[in-house]
Amino acid sequence: MNSLVIDSLSVRYGAASLSLEDVSLTxxxxxxVSLLGPNGAGKSTLMRAVSxxxxxxxxxxxxxxVELLGKDVTNDRSSKRVKAGLAQALEGRQVFPGLTVAENLASxxxxxxxxxAQELEVRERVLHHFPRLGDLMARKAGYLSGGEQQMLAIGRAMMSQPKVLLLDEPSLGLAPKIVADVRDVIVDINKEGTSxxxxxQNAAMAMAIAHYGYVLEGGRVVxxxxxxxxxxxxEIAELYLGASAVGTAEPAPAVQATGIDTEGAIQHV
Incomplete structure (x- = not known):
């Protein structure tokens, strides 16, 4: 079974030309599955279409x-997609800075x-991946380091127990040691069955842990x-891998946030 299917998807903003054109991805x-491409290729647009x-x-x-777990969700609200099993950690470590770590996870x-009791049980499973967060439960997210905020963003997404996890630039701006930690968590989450x-942007890391990859340029899969x-x-090595070698890993064997509003919708923060 496929967890996510994007079938011949085309997207536009207003009257502008297509930002995505006939994109198919499984x-x-x-x-x-890793999605590579230069800035402006349409990667963010594709993630928005899915979420x-x-x-x-x-x-x-x-x-x-867009099909999620065999169901057409193309016209569904983000909240309905979350309830169906989708979660996303948005680019830029989108956490709620005025809330504590515990409150962010609860959201x-x-x-x-x-x-x-159920919430605490799920939270303990999440903290198994992020033990550092367990020591920071009362701290407001705005006072966390960049690496801790990224861990919190992924942990918050995992609190909904998703079957499909969208990760948008999880290593962006992080030190190499933290990149390696995030990479290992992604592999562990996948081993537990999450697609x-x-x-x-760290293409070497992404392709080291991915099973399959797509390259997007100019709104098309090339x-x-x-x-x-x-x-x-x-060609891929020259364009994407040569400058992205920080934090590489051995291949993995074969997880916005969700920022969540009161109806369970993925928020743009």
């Missing part, structure tokens, strides 16, 4: 569809309407293949 169940945030940015689907599970669509094949592609 995330098989239990796999990490249901296109409208927030003035965009709309012109044609094609990620709001859509599930947990009883207190992951990963947009990552190349795709197994991660090991793309790693060996001279």
């Amino acid at each position: 995330v098989p169940q239990g796999q990490i 249901g945030l296109l409208g927030v940015h003035g965009g709309a689907v012109a044609s094609g569809k 990620g599970g709001h859509v599930r309407r947990y009883r207190r 992951i669509l990963l947009v990552e 190349k795709e293949g197994k991660a090991e094949d793309l790693r060996g592609d001279a």
Whole structure:
């Protein structure tokens, strides 16, 4: 079964030309799929189309569809997609700075309407991946380091127990040691069965842990293949891997936030 299917998707903003044109992409169940491409290629637009945030940015689907766990969600609100099993950690470590770590984590599970005991059980599973956060539960997120905020953003997304996790630039601006920690967490989350669509500027790291990859340029998929094949592609190596070697990993064997509002919608913060 495929966890996520993007089928012949075209997107535009207002009367402008298409930002995505006839894009097709699949995330098989239990796999990490990486999306590479230069700035302006359409990666953020694709993630917005999957999460249901296109409208927030003035965009709309012109044609094609998005399927989540076998169901067409192209026209569904972001809150409905979260309830169906989708979560996203947005680019830029989007946490609620005025809330504590504990409150940020709780907001990620709001859509599930947990009883207190259930919430604590899920939180303990999340903190297993991020033990550092366990020591910071009473600290406001605005006072965390960049690495701690990124861990919190991913942890908050995992509080909804998603089946499909969208990760948008999780290593951006982080020190190499923290990049390695985030990489290892992504691998561990995937090993537990969560399917992951990963947009990552550190292409070497992304392709080291991915099972499959796509290259997006000018709003179109120009190349795709197994991660090991793309790693060996001279053109891909020259364009994306040469300057992205920080924090690389061994290949993995074969997780916005969700910022969540009171209805469970993924927020643009």
